[in-house]
Amino acid sequence: MKKTFELEDLDCANCAMKMQEAILKIPGVKGCEVSFIKQKMTIEADDDEFDKIVKLAVKAIANVEPDCTVLL
Amino acid sequence: MKYKLTKKQKKMLIRIIIAVALLAVIAAVLHFVELPWWVELILYAIPYVIAGYDVLKTAFINLIHGQVFDEKFLMMVATVGAFGTGEYPEASFVMLFYQVGELFQSIAVGRSRKSIAKLMDIRPDSACVLRGGEEIEVSPDEVEIGETIIVKPGEKIPLDGVIIEGTSTVNQAALTGESAPVDKTYSDNVISGTLNLTGVIKVRATSTFGQSTVSKILELVENASDKKAKVENFITKFARYYTPAVVIAALILGIVPPIFLGIGSWEVWKEWLTRACVFLVVSCPCALVVSVPLSFFGGIGGASKDGILIKGAGYMEVLSKIDTVVFDKTGTLTKGVFEVDDVHPNIVSVAELKDIAACCESFSSHPVAQSIVRAHEGHIDKSLIGDVSEIAGKGVKAVVDGKTYYCGNGQLMEMCGAKWHDCHLTGTIIHVAREDNGVVDYLGHIIINDQIKPDSEAAVKGLKNVGVKKLIMLTGDKHSVAESVANKLGLTGFFAELLPADKVAKVEELLSSEKGRLAFVGDGINDAPVLMRADCGIAMGAMGSDAAIESADVVLMDDKPSKIAGAIRIARKTMKIVWENIIFALGVKAVILILGALGIANMWLAVFGDVGVLIIAILNAMRCMRKING
Numbered sequence: 001m002k003k004t005f006e007l008e009d010l011d012c013a014n015c016a017m018k019m020q021e022a023i024l025k026i027p028g029v030k031g032c033e034v035s036f037i038k039q040k041m042t043i044e045a046d047d048d049e050f051d052k053i054v055k056l057a058v059k060a061i062a063n064v065e066p067d068c069t070v071l072l
Numbered sequence: 073m074k075y076k077l078t079k080k081q082k083k084m085l086i087r088i089i090i091a092v093a094l095l096a097v098i099a100a101v102l103h104f105v106e107l108p109w110w111v112e113l114i115l116y117a118i119p120y121v122i123a124g125y126d127v128l129k130t131a132f133i134n135l136i137h138g139q140v141f142d143e144k145f146l147m148m149v150a151t152v153g154a155f156g157t158g159e160y161p162e163a164s165f166v167m168l169f170y171q172v173g174e175l176f177q178s179i180a181v182g183r184s185r186k187s188i189a190k191l192m193d194i195r196p197d198s199a200c201v202l203r204g205g206e207e208i209e210v211s212p213d214e215v216e217i218g219e220t221i222i223v224k225p226g227e228k229i230p231l232d233g234v235i236i237e238g239t240s241t242v243n244q245a246a247l248t249g250e251s252a253p254v255d256k257t258y259s260d261n262v263i264s265g266t267l268n269l270t271g272v273i274k275v276r277a278t279s280t281f282g283q284s285t286v287s288k289i290l291e292l293v294e295n296a297s298d299k300k301a302k303v304e305n306f307i308t309k310f311a312r313y314y315t316p317a318v319v320i321a322a323l324i325l326g327i328v329p330p331i332f333l334g335i336g337s338w339e340v341w342k343e344w345l346t347r348a349c350v351f352l353v354v355s356c357p358c359a360l361v362v363s364v365p366l367s368f369f370g371g372i373g374g375a376s377k378d379g380i381l382i383k384g385a386g387y388m389e390v391l392s393k394i395d396t397v398v399f400d401k402t403g404t405l406t407k408g409v410f411e412v413d414d415v416h417p418n419i420v421s422v423a424e425l426k427d428i429a430a431c432c433e434s435f436s437s438h439p440v441a442q443s444i445v446r447a448h449e450g451h452i453d454k455s456l457i458g459d460v461s462e463i464a465g466k467g468v469k470a471v472v473d474g475k476t477y478y479c480g481n482g483q484l485m486e487m488c489g490a491k492w493h494d495c496h497l498t499g500t501i502i503h504v505a506r507e508d509n510g511v512v513d514y515l516g517h518i519i520i521n522d523q524i525k526p527d528s529e530a531a532v533k534g535l536k537n538v539g540v541k542k543l544i545m546l547t548g549d550k551h552s553v554a555e556s557v558a559n560k561l562g563l564t565g566f567f568a569e570l571l572p573a574d575k576v577a578k579v580e581e582l583l584s585s586e587k588g589r590l591a592f593v594g595d596g597i598n599d600a601p602v603l604m605r606a607d608c609g610i611a612m613g614a615m616g617s618d619a620a621i622e623s624a625d626v627v628l629m630d631d632k633p634s635k636i637a638g639a640i641r642i643a644r645k646t647m648k649i650v651w652e653n654i655i656f657a658l659g660v661k662a663v664i665l666i667l668g669a670l671g672i673a674n675m676w677l678a679v680f681g682d683v684g685v686l687i688i689a690i691l692n693a694m695r696c697m698r699k700i701n702g
Contacts, residue, residue, distance in 0.1 A: 009080055011178050013362040014143060017308060036362065037181065037369050063137050066130055067080070 002031070002044040005054075006071040007061075010039050015065045022060040028053050034061075041070065077179070084175045091123035091168050099161065109158070116160035120151065124167040141315045143356040150352035154675060157342045157349070162675040166353060173683030177362065180690045194246040194265040194286055199230035202274070212264075213281035221275050223268045231264045232284045233275035240271035247289065248630040249379035265289065288621055289629075292381055301385035303650055307364050311357040318665070322351035325669060343671065350668035353678035359657040363689035364650055370696030371646030379629035380639045387625040390608045391643035395588030397540050397636065398579060400602075401547035401557060403595035404612065404633060405531075406522040410439050412447035413499055417516035425516050429504055432470040432479035435460050440500055441468075443520050463487075467502070476507040490514040498552040522549075524557060527632045532561045534637030538644075544582065546575050546602075575602050583607070591626075593636060610636060646696050653689045660685050 010016055016036035023032040023043065031044035041061075045053045058070050077085065098115045107115075121128070124147075131148040139145065147170055154163035199212045202220040212230040215221060220236065223229050229242070241253040244266045253269055256262055262275055265286030281287060326348030334340035368385035375382050382388055402408045417425040430448035433441035434457065445452070458471035466487065467480010478488045479502060485492035490505035490512045499521035506513045532543055545566040547554050554568035567578050579602050583590050592599075592606035595613050600623040603609030611624035613631030621627055628635045664681040667673035673681075 009078075011174060012143065012358065013365075014311065014356060014358055017311065017361060018139075018142075035365075037365055064134075064139070064142075066133055067126070 001047045001050050002042060003050070003054075004040050004042045007034070007039050007041055008069045008071055010034075010036060010065065010068045012036075012065070015068070018064045019061050019068075022064060023057045026053055026056045026060065029057075032057070078182070081175060081178055081182075084171065084178075087122055088168065088171055088175065091119040091164075091171075094119040094122065095161075095164055095168065112160055113155065116164045117155070120155075120164045120167050123164075123171050124148075124151070127167065127170070141319060143315075143358065146315075146319065146352045146355050150349045153345055153349040153352070157346050159346065159675060166675055166679050169679045169683050173686055176683075176687055177358070177690060180687070180694070181362065181366065194228070195290060196228040196230035196264065196286065200224070200227075212284075215277050215281065217277055217280060219277050221277055223262075223273050223275060225268055225270055225272065227268050229262050229264055229266050229268055229275065230284075231275070231277045231281055232279040233262055233264075233277045235260050235262060236274050236276050238271050238273035240273045241269045243267040243269055244630075247285070247379060249377060249635075250630055250632075289376075289381065292383060292621065292627070301368060301389040301650075303389065303647075303654070304364055304368070304385055307357075307360050307654070311361050314357045315355050318351055318355040321665075322348040322355070325351060346675075347668055347671055350673055350675060350678040351665060353675065354661050354664050354668075354681040356682060357657075358682070359686040359689040360654060362686065363653045363657070363693040366690065367646055367650045367653065367693040367696045370694060371642055371649075374697045375639060375642045378635065378638060378642075380635055380642070381621075381627040381629065382639070382643070383625050383627070387608055388643045388646055390589050391591070391626065391640055392647040393589040394591045394608060394640055395540055396542040396544065396582060396586050396590040397535055398544045398546060398582060398590060398592045398606070399563075399633070400575070400592075400594040400599055401545050401549060401554065402522060403631075404593055405528045405545060405557065405561065406524050408522060408595075410443040410500070410520050411523045412443055412518055413521045414497060414519040415516070416495060416519070418514050420515050425504060425518070428472065428477055428506075428515065429479055429502060429518055431457055431472045432460070432468050432477050432504075436462070436468065440502065440520055444502065444518060447518075478505040478507070479503075485514070488512055492517075495519060498550075498556040521553070524560060525631070525633065527634045528561055531633035531636060532563065534634055535640075536562075538637050538640050540637075540640070541588070542582075542586070546570055546578055548572070572598060572601075575599065576605055579605050591636070593633060595631070610639070649692055649696055653692055656692075657685050657689055 013036040016034045020032055020034040023029055023034070028049045029043065029045050032042065034041045041057070043054065043057055061068055061070060098119070102112060102115070127144045128148055131142065131145040134142040134145050147167070151163045151167050154166065196212050198209050199215050200207050200222045201210055201215050202222060207222055215231055221230060221233065225240070235256055235258055237258070239257040242256050242262060243251070243253045244263065245251045246267065247263060247265055256273070264284040326345050330341045330344045368388060371388055372382050372385070382391065399405050415422045415425055426448050429444050430452055433444045434452050434454060436442070456473045460468060460470040462468050463480065463484060466484040467478065470477050470479065478484050478490070481501070482492065482494065482503065485503050485505055488505050488507060490503070492503050492505065492514045495501050495517055497519045499519045501517050501519055503517045504515040506515055535543060542565065543563045545554065545558055545563050547566070547568050548570050549568060551568040554566045558566040570578065579590070579592055583606070589607040591608040591610055592602050593610045593612065594603055595611065603611060603623045608626060609624040610626045610628065611621070612628035612633065626639060660681050664673050664677055668678065
């Protein structure tokens with residue numbers, strides 16, 4: 001499954017890159033793009049693991065930039 | 073354009089204003105009054121905390137997570153370092169400017185995102201569907217194929233469809249960039265995302281919303297930035313090494329020289345620690361990381377406004393380097409429709425010859441025959457036409473008004489024994505002969521050609537102007553026809569009588585013999601393999617054609633080849649801006665690093681190297697969106 005989420009208050013491009021790298025390291029993630037310009041994040045992962053992975057991704061984002069929130 | 077600040081931005085703005093006011097007061101007071109150092113420190117720390125407490129908070133959190141190369145953490149170290157070395161005003165101002173830069177970046181990016189989004193604002197919000205005799209307003213994706221939708225003047229057409237009632241003019245500018253409205257009437261196709269201007273029309277939907285042209289285009293443009301350019305990958309890699317490298321350099325700079333130059337002297341330590349802080353302030357590669365993708369996004373958005381869809385930043389890069397353009401002939405440079413070019417009668421008048429030929433060909437469905445029928449202005453009295461027989465590979469024989477006519481190629485003329493002659497013009501030649509009581513008279517011939525698009529000449533001229541060296545045409549058509557088209561347009565070369573597979577081979581041959589990049593331009597209908605093989609496949613006339621949209625790298629929404637030169641210009645401008653930003657940002661940072669290491673650059677210059685460069689790079693990147701004239 002591939003799904004796109006909107007991000008709020010993603011304020012630095014460098015952080016977006018770091019978020020992407022952090023999410024790609026989560027086991028089970030097949031693809032991820034965090035776009036600073038679009039203020040969107042796309043995650044690709046298996047269906048049965050998807051919810052779990054999204055939760056981990058949200059945590060990873062908070063680690064990089066606490067202000068940034070994922071609109072679920 | 074007005075831009076509304078978000079809550080977070082407003083809060084930041086207020087904090088900055090308070091901090092600026094406080095700093096001004098403090099600086100003014102300290103100008104006149106001498107205070108002990110610790111009072112000064114406390115005074116400067118107040119605006120520092122007001123402006124930057126969130127930076128400090130994030131820095132601490134990141135430190136706990138082990139992220140030492142985070143820009144906020146580094147900013148904290150640099151400013152705390154400045155306080156430590158007694159540069160209180162610098163510390164306060166650096167934090168303040170950093171925050172101003174962040175706010176500006178946030179606003180600038182927000183604005184350019186909005187305006188790019190506006191460029192692409194072609195998504196219809198609702199559809200008025202006719203169900204059980206009632207007009208119901210629904211979301212476009214609830215409409216099913218075959219349902220009737222009603223589109224009023226001023227509304228966007230929500231789905232692709234066919235007009236079943238009404239007449240109107242439609243503005244297709246949002247998709248093609250062409251602002252002249254098009255007349256649409258019963259049985260005409262209308263495209264989703266275009267604007268209905270004058271009349272109420274009823275449209276039978278021929279696609280679902282997900283499959284409609286507008287959805288496909290939006291998907292394409294939004295995902296365009298996924299295909300990264302080489303420059304982008306370079307920047308990503310660069311950013312990964314730049315920050316750690318500068319931080320390590322700062323550490324070395326702050327520790328090693330004082331050990332050798334005067335380990336016991338606070339003055340020496342202070343001097344070198346200040347230099348290390350300068351390094352930390354310019355350690356963020358933000359200017360590059362933001363401006364490069366922003367430039368590409370802006371360029372792609374600006375091009376889409378012109379009806380040019382570029383499928384990714386990578387293709388933008390390729391487009392900018394093109395020096396060979398290979399065209400398919402039929403449907404690309406020519407209309408793909410046969411039309412009568414000239415009529416050369418013998419014995420009879422032009423009108424008579426046209427009349428006879430049209431009568432003979434009126435039962436045929438061959439495109440050449442139909443062009444003759446179309447060229448005949450007026451009514452064809454089919455009751456006069458008697459026995460019509462087709463002579464395979466030669467033409468037709470028809471009895472009209474008691475006389476037998478032969479209408480076809482040279483072989484047919486030989487067969488019926490007419491005294492015919494060939495024409496000096498190129499194209500498909502249809503000869504006509506009449507047999508009356510055993511006497512065969514040659515009546516003349518009609519020259520039929522696939523017409524060159526009026527726009528093709530401008531296309532060739534435009535491409536030559538942007539410095540494309542080779543313009544080559546490929547066609548399956550006869551050598552003589554290809555030569556005449558190539559000469560008329562001023563192409564540099566052509567290859568005729570090619571089978572579809574030969575076209576791929578020819579393009580491969582050209583690819584290996586050329587140093588620059590090669591673009592192939594086709595209509596996407598049966599040249600998908602060639603489109604994919606070329607460095608850059610350009611498909612045109614893509615309104616409503618899925619095949620073209622899928623197989624090409626660049627899609628021209630209408631069928632004007634002159635847009636190609638425009639696409640190359642947009643690509644070159646974007647690449648130029650990208651490189652300007654890279655060179656400018658890296659150059660300034662390099663200079664500041666060198667001056668900083670030598671002790672010439674101070675904190676003020678370092679802040680410019682971070683925030684100033686970032687702002688200038690963003691402003692420069694936003695130029696990519698602007699439309700290129702001409």
